[in-house]
Amino acid sequence: MNELYTLPFNAIGSDDHNRVGGKCASLGEMTQAGVAVPPGFAVTTDAYQAMLDHHGLRAEIERHLTGVDPDDIDSVDRAAQAIRIRIRSHHLPAEVDQAIRAAYDAMGSDMPVAVRSSATAEDLPDASFAGQQDAYLWVKGANDVVDKVRDCWASLFTTRAVAYREKTRSRISTC
Numbered sequence: 001m002n003e004l005y006t007l008p009f010n011a012i013g014s015d016d017h018n019r020v021g022g023k024c025a026s027l028g029e030m031t032q033a034g035v036a037v038p039p040g041f042a043v044t045t046d047a048y049q050a051m052l053d054h055h056g057l058r059a060e061i062e063r064h065l066t067g068v069d070p071d072d073i074d075s076v077d078r079a080a081q082a083i084r085i086r087i088r089s090h091h092l093p094a095e096v097d098q099a100i101r102a103a104y105d106a107m108g109s110d111m112p113v114a115v116r117s118s119a120t121a122e123d124l125p126d127a128s129f130a131g132q133q134d135a136y137l138w139v140k141g142a143n144d145v146v147d148k149v150r151d152c153w154a155s156l157f158t159t160r161a162v163a164y165r166e167k168t169r170s171r172i173s174t175c
Helices: 014-032 045-054 057-065 073-088 094-105 142-157 159-168
Strands: 006-008 041-043 113-116 135-139
Touching: 006 014, 006 094, 014 041, 014 045, 041 094, 045 057, 045 094, 045 142, 057 073, 073 142, 073 159, 094 142, 113 142, 135 142, 142 159
Parallel strands: none
Antiparallel strands: 006 041, 113 135
16 A cells, blocks of 8 residues: 555554544544444545655645635635646546555455545634534545545635635634
8 A cells, every 4th residue: 555645544543633634533542442433544645745746736625716806705716716727627647546556456356435524624713613614425446536626625715615725824824
């Protein structure tokens, strides 16, 4: 398994919060403590960063978000929609795609999984991002898992998520 881009739950601890988010860090801690947790893995923030860098999306996202007024929902919606379209229009970099497929295949073929965000900024003292990103349940097959990971990343840019991040930007750093 490529531990730069994916980590199995049994290899995750609380120190990995910045790489896998709070939910996955907790699942890792529970797995290591012997709690019955279904098999799974986390896709790391390194994988997301690789996607942005591989396709040059970082500057494009920043361009769309520059000057967005979080109280002007129409402008937020236009920017958010443009970003989601761009993210969904790209395949994952080969090494990220392969790492996700290998991690999924290691659990067994056609196992249904949940693909959901475990954002690193979900539960901050001054803000809560829980529930902002889309979740996909009963996803089966490596192709669908890879597609839903990309869709989950795109959902970082729903109108509600962008507006909330922009409103709290002065208090926290964005994802």
